[in-house]
Amino acid sequence: MKMKKIPHRLYLTEEQMPKQWYNLRADMRELPDPMLNPATFQPVSEEELYPIFCKQLAHQEMDCTTRYIDIPEEIQDFYKMYRPSPLIRAFNLEKALGTPAKIYYKFEGNNTSGSHKLNSAIAQAYYAKEQGLTSLTTETGAGQWGTALAEACSYYNLPLTVYMVKCSYEQKPFRKAIIETFDGHIVASPSNTTNTGRAILEKDPNTTGSLGCAISEAVEKAVTTEGCRYVLGSVLNQVLLHQSIIGLESKTAMEMLDEYPDIVIGCAGGGSNLGGLIAPFMQDKLTGKASPRIIAVEPASCPSLTRGRYAYDFCDTGRVTPLARMYTLGCGFIPSANHAGGLRYHGMSPILSKLYHDGYMEAVSVEQTKVFEAATLFAKQETILPAPESSHAIRAAIDEALKCKETGEAKTILFGLTGTGYFDMNAYSSFLNGTMTDTIPTDEELEKAFGELPKIPGIQ
Numbered sequence: 383m384k385m386k387k388i389p390h391r392l393y394l395t396e397e398q399m400p401k402q403w404y405n406l407r408a409d410m411r412e413l414p415d416p417m418l419n420p421a422t423f424q425p426v427s428e429e430e431l432y433p434i435f436c437k438q439l440a441h442q443e444m445d446c447t448t449r450y451i452d453i454p455e456e457i458q459d460f461y462k463m464y465r466p467s468p469l470i471r472a473f474n475l476e477k478a479l480g481t482p483a484k485i486y487y488k489f490e491g492n493n494t495s496g497s498h499k500l501n502s503a504i505a506q507a508y509y510a511k512e513q514g515l516t517s518l519t520t521e522t523g524a525g526q527w528g529t530a531l532a533e534a535c536s537y538y539n540l541p542l543t544v545y546m547v548k549c550s551y552e553q554k555p556f557r558k559a560i561i562e563t564f565d566g567h568i569v570a571s572p573s574n575t576t577n578t579g580r581a582i583l584e585k586d587p588n589t590t591g592s593l594g595c596a597i598s599e600a601v602e603k604a605v606t607t608e609g610c611r612y613v614l615g616s617v618l619n620q621v622l623l624h625q626s627i628i629g630l631e632s633k634t635a636m637e638m639l640d641e642y643p644d645i646v647i648g649c650a651g652g653g654s655n656l657g658g659l660i661a662p663f664m665q666d667k668l669t670g671k672a673s674p675r676i677i678a679v680e681p682a683s684c685p686s687l688t689r690g691r692y693a694y695d696f697c698d699t700g701r702v703t704p705l706a707r708m709y710t711l712g713c714g715f716i717p718s719a720n721h722a723g724g725l726r727y728h729g730m731s732p733i734l735s736k737l738y739h740d741g742y743m744e745a746v747s748v749e750q751t752k753v754f755e756a757a758t759l760f761a762k763q764e765t766i767l768p769a770p771e772s773s774h775a776i777r778a779a780i781d782e783a784l785k786c787k788e789t790g791e792a793k794t795i796l797f798g799l800t801g802t803g804y805f806d807m808n809a810y811s812s813f814l815n816g817t818m819t820d821t822i823p824t825d826e827e828l829e830k831a832f833g834e835l836p837k838i839p840g841i842q
Contacts, residue, residue: 390473392635394466400634401453404626404661406733407619408449409668412740414619414732415707418694423838426704434604434703435620436611438509442620451623453505460504460537464493465627469635470799474763476783483786485779486643487799488632488659489766494560497769497801498655499530499615502624506613507534516609517541521571521596523651523726524550524771525557526801527615532566545571545599547726548591554805571596578602578700592716593652593727598700616652617697617706617731625658632796633662643674643796645782649774650678650687650745653731659798660743667742676743677782678734679774681753682822684717686710686730687738687745689828693835693842695729705836708735711823712831718821725771728831748777749820754813756780757803770809772800 407413416425431440442451453461472485490498510518518540522528528544535542544566551558551570561568571591572579578598582589589595597614604612615621636642646663648656656678666672678687686709695710697703710729711717717726730738737743750770757773759780760766768776775797786793803810812818835842 388471388639391468391470392638393468394631394635396462396466398634399458399461399466400627400630401458402450403453403623404450404630404665405445405448405623406626406657406661406664407446409665410736411668412736413446414736417704417706418838420696420701420703420705423841434601434612436510436513436515438513439506439613439620442623443618454508457505457508461501461627464500466631467492467628469632470764472764475760478759478763479780479783479787481783481787482790482792483783484641484792484794485783486636486641486794486796488628488796489799490628490655491766491799491802494533495526495530495801496804497526497530498625498628498658499527500533501627501658502615502621502654503527503530503534504537505624507531507538507540510611510613511538511540515540515611517543517607518611518613519543519545519600519603520613520615521545521547521593521600522615523547523593524769525554525561525805526769528561528566528568529557529564531613531615532561532564535566536564542566543600543603544568545573545596547571547593547596548589553808557805569599571599573599575599576602578702582699589716592699594697594699594713597698598702601698601702602700616654616727617729619733621654622657622661622731622733625654626661628655628658628798629661629663632659636796641794642672644793645675645677645795647677647679647775647778647782647795647797649725649771649798649800650680650730650734651725651771652727652729653734655798655800657731657734664737664742677778678738678743678745679778680745680747681725681774682747682749682820684711684726684728685747686728688747690730691832691835692735692739694838695835697729706732708732709738710835711828712834714834715828715831725774746778748774749822751813751818751820753777754810754818758813766799767803768799769801769803770806772798775799
């Protein structure tokens with residue numbers, strides 16, 4: 383059904399929601415390199431992941447050939463509590479910019495976590511419960527993932543321990559309150575509750591932490607606790623699979639409007655939102671059906687794609703996880719305590735890293751003061767206070783729309799608004815009172831981190 387008049391907001395019906403997730407790897411001409419066992423440097427088998435992940439998620443992690451995977455009916459029913467999410471035409475922003483570009487955004491903030499993270503959290507909790515596991519552990523940066531997983535675990539009565547990056551834990555005290563509302567236990571990371579945390583604190587007692595640190599602690603907790611497994615909110619293949627619902631809904635809605643994006647833009651930390659949003663459009667690009675520009679936007683303070691190395695690296699600071707080949711700043715790299723906590727990760731999804739390396743998408747990095755300039759303009763025009771992470775995509779979308787103003791091209795732009803910024807008022811206050819600064823790592827700092835990349839005989 384095509385619509386003659388484009389509405390401000392377009393919601394699909396429940397019947398139009400995707401019944402399957404899309405596995406992008408099935409259409410990639412070259413697959414990402416396999417994860418390696420850190421002890422043997424041999425490719426990891428599915429069975430070797432069982433002590434860390436529940437079995438069905440380990441299978442999804444390793445499945446490179448099944449194009450579409452059925453969404454269990456129980457998960458579909460849960461999705462219907464907050465999905466489908468709206469595709470919104472940014473008419474007011476277009477007018478304020480004076481651009482001929484048509485700007486659309488997919489808004490994922492209509493749930494208590496305030497983000498897209500619940501799409502994968504409920505799937506991972508479902509499979510853990512189905513297997514009979516008795517508890518889960520995870521990490522969280524800005525808190526969206528920890529909140530989403532607390533919601534999902536509460537739904538299935540699964541005890542949850544969340545290791546939250548220390549600087550974000552201190553910047554966002556109300557995230558702790560909401561996670562505890564859903565019965566989650568939250569710990570500032572690095573902590574003295576794990577061997578890994580104690581070792582990191584001994585090396586640097588004043589560290590602000592990182593997602594890599596928090597992952598190490600969560601994995602240690604999982605493998606030393608009976609009936610417990612670790613779940614992750616980004617980076618992994620399984621997470622991008624679950625998040626494909628964002629892009630699938632977006633594409634269906636745009637087809638109803640007789641639209642197709644010339645440019646697709648997403649913020650990039652570990653890759654969950656970006657990978658989910660671009661999935662069906664990247665499929666078109668890989669299969670030759672269309673050729674949209676796809677742009678990843680990352681913080682200048684943590685520029686894994688734009689300044690990182692494409693190499694095998696640990697996914698965590700404690701060096702206990704399998705090695706993944708990805709764009710990385712080095713697992714020991716500790717980003718500055720910027721306000722986009724969900725983007726403070728040293729690496730990037732292996733799927734997205736491979737697509738970027740092979741030239742299927744672009745990447746840009748932006749300073750946080752410019753990000754918040756875009757965020758405040760967007761809020762005034764569209765009435766949604768965006769999360770700092772999402773605002774990276776807004777910044778790039780505005781920049782592309784202004785280029786269209788110069789050239790007179792009426793391009794169609796789609797970006798992902800991953801969530802709301804209502805827990806980020808310290809960040810907005812910092813920007814508004816002029817105390818926000820931009821911290822960009824020097825080449826020397828990056829080279830030091832690159833020097834600690836693992837040495838793998840015959841590979842790197």
